[in-house]
Amino acid sequence: MRQNRLLSIILLLLASGIAYIPYSSQPSQSRRSIAQDQTLDNVIPNSVLSSSLRPRAQEQGAANFTFKELYRMQKKFLDAFIYPANQKEAKKINSTIFSEDVQGRVDITRTFSGRELNTEYIFGLFSNLAASSNDTNAFSLLGYATSYKILHFAASQNIASASTIFQFTFPILPTPVPLVIDTWNVFNAQGQISMYDATFKWWDWAVDSLFASLSQKYNATLLQTVQLATQKIAGSICDIAIKHCNGTNAQYESMQQCEDFLTKKVAFGKSYQLGTPGRNTLLCRMVHQNMVPFRPTVHCPHIGPSGGGYCVDDKSYGDVVGDMYFSNMPFGYSDRGAL
Structure with a gap:
């Protein structure tokens, strides 16, 4: 019974034009694993694989x-x-x-x-x-x-x-x-x-572990640790702002105004709010402070009160999930017009 079933499968494959590709256990630099190097076109001939099933990336060269x-x-x-x-x-x-x-x-x-x-x-x-x-x-x-x-x-x-x-x-x-x-x-x-x-x-878990380590380091409760981190992060951002954001790039009138804004007028932020929904946060500006020395004209607004289009509340969770951002070329197969 098993032999008859196997024979039926082989006959069906031959009738469909699907070639059998032998695999040799002998090592060879010219012979590559099907799983590694061969595309669907190598394994299945054109008579079986219609053009509608090809990856769009291949069609576009x-x-x-x-x-x-x-x-x-x-x-x-x-x-x-x-x-x-x-x-x-x-x-x-x-x-x-x-x-x-x-x-x-x-x-x-x-x-x-x-x-x-x-x-x-x-x-x-x-x-x-x-x-x-x-x-x-x-x-x-x-x-x-x-x-x-x-x-x-x-x-x-x-x-x-x-x-x-x-x-x-x-x-x-x-x-x-x-x-x-x-x-x-x-x-x-x-x-x-x-x-x-x-x-x-597992980023959320990593951040929780980080704060647990900080709490132990400072011998403080979690709330006290967040408060201490808030002051330190704000001081760090404001130091960058005063040093690099001058003239038309200025974001704050003084160190005190900067620290007051960052500690009292914006939220600290959750672990996923380094730039994602609800990104008008202290944590978002913490990320961008490292960019300011590269191009103050571009990055100073990111640590300022306006958020410069980056640290702003401009998208909901649904907006981010539904954002079809990539357009240079398709990611192989997808439901976004790939088939």
Whole structure:
């Protein structure tokens, strides 16, 4: 019975024109795993796979990299993200790891469009954070990555998806903290990141653990720790504002006015409010303070009372979830017009 069923399946496949692809256990540099390098067109002939089922990225002439090439490109990005390599990348101002029209999104912050802006936020933010770790006036709840290990990696054509565990150094904590970041990258024909979507996994839990460590460090209750952090973060932001935001870029008349505004007129913010819904928060301005030295004209408003279009309450939860941000090229298969 089992043999008859197997024979029926084979005959059905042959009748449909689906070729049997033998797999050899002998190692060969010219022979690649189907799961790694072959597209649907290699496995299923045109007579079976209609044009309506092809990935739109392929129809539009997207690059077709091998699995190993995509892995190397992913590693190139991750290597540049790690401190102190990110310092070198940030100094380029326009990192060619990104395409000129790159579109990026980080779940706990916002969307970032263009090469220069992404260079500042992905490389500059963390390199500045590391550089200011010895500044007694600087204070942040953020950390910077010093090492990483890829946990999972899947890739096809010009898309790479990875889950990576990083060791983050937080200047306010005595020991590194592990953070997992899931990324979905799309590369252009030059091997540059054209689109990326990044998610900090278990971020809420990480922030809770951070505050627990701070409470122990300061020998204080959670409420007392938040109050202390509020004062320190506000002082750090205001120090940046007074030093770098002058003339037409000025946001506050004095240090006192700045601290009063940040401690009394905006919310501290929840762990997901570093730039997402309800982003008119102290935490959002904490993120952007590291960007101000790069381009005061652009970033000073972000730490000011107006929020500069970034630290503002302009979207609801539903708005963010429903935002069809990416438009450079399709993310392979999706319900958004891909089939």
